[in-house]
Amino acid sequence: MKRQAVLLLSTLMAFSLAACGGAPSSKTAAEKTEAATQKTAPASDAAKGDERTKITFINGFTGGDGPFMRKIVDGFNESQDQYVIEQLQDADHYTKFKSDHFDMLIIHADWISTYHALGLLREVSDLYDKAGISFDNDFHPITQSYAKYDDGVFAFPLDLYAETFYYNKELVDIPPKNYDDMIALRDKLDSVNTGIYPIGIPLTGDQQWAWMTALGQSGCNWVEGEHIKMDTEEICDAFMKVHNLIYKDHLSAKGLGDQDHYNTFVNETADNASVKSAVCLTGPWNYTAAKEILGDNLGIGVLPQLYGDTPCVPAGGHTFGVSAEVTDQKKLDGIAAFMKYAYQPDVMLNWADSGQAPIHLATMEKVKDNPDKYPVANVNYGIFDDAMILPAIYNIREQVKYVNSTVWALVLQEPELTRDQLMAELKNATDIAIELSEQ
Known part of the structure; x- marks a missing residue:
């Protein structure tokens, strides 16, 4: 591994930047899970659990999806008497995975490349075999782009969550399919005078997906070797399209803040109370809350082509990863047994x-058979072939930080933005990425 000289430093950076929080606790993983309210070893099985092989599992599902993962783990614990998975759901799960030596974790698809390079994940082909699962045949092909490397397979894919297009049926008769449709919607809404805009472009909150949409739909190539490359004319053009959407064509209100692409859609913004958005591009995690507010007026559609002719939908994914520290064969057998159970x-x-949206093919078919029950997943399944995940290169999350903050703020907050100003920051973003890729 070419980064041996700074391996420890890189590891610390990766975990410290992954989540906010205080200094790591000195408690062991088992002590953590015993104390957590989200612990999923059933109390009624305490005595039996003491006799079974314990497997510690940490994830960041602290929101509405947490109970559903607990249900899967509970079901496994109750289905057999050899193993018990002790689960902790914690917002700082990346930090605590390393500091407290958990056996398994949920790792985002775009983190795998960095964790793989740092030697933190175990190769799991043997566990696939034990579980009777085929990585090549049982999952959507996009998983090949982030879970498989030259030296093996390093994750069990769980889902793919894609940028999702929501619209308010009270304001939108026919969902817009392209930029011209958005212009027509602006004119119908009389946006400048009414304060009701076709869309909201936020300063923060899904901003990474926002610029990935612009670059992807414009057909831009923004990776060179092991680093992102932003200082090209075509990428400058793509970012200027976003700027013009706000300041030239007025499809979005200017000056929107954190999460205001969503807040203006559901009329829950304090700073921009006079502004509304007719459509919203955000993640599937906002569906339940939006449905509660808009009810039958909430529509779901295919992402419109706003910036070019290339189909592209930014996406991410959750996967199960196994710590490289796990060598106990009983634990490995238990992890394989869990995967066999979970992927039914x-x-x-x-x-x-x-x-x-589960990415397991057999499960996908069952979800497709129930489109009314799983509306978001069924829409997103139709775009998986066009999904764009952050590239599987080392330190990718660090590489895009300058784009997410400095470049994006310039595009959204400078009304008189020039190409020269933008290109200077795109050059800075590229230089920083090159340095990060070589650490």
């Missing part, structure tokens, strides 16, 4: 119930 379609449907 009737079990994996619990994850679809959370609003997520």
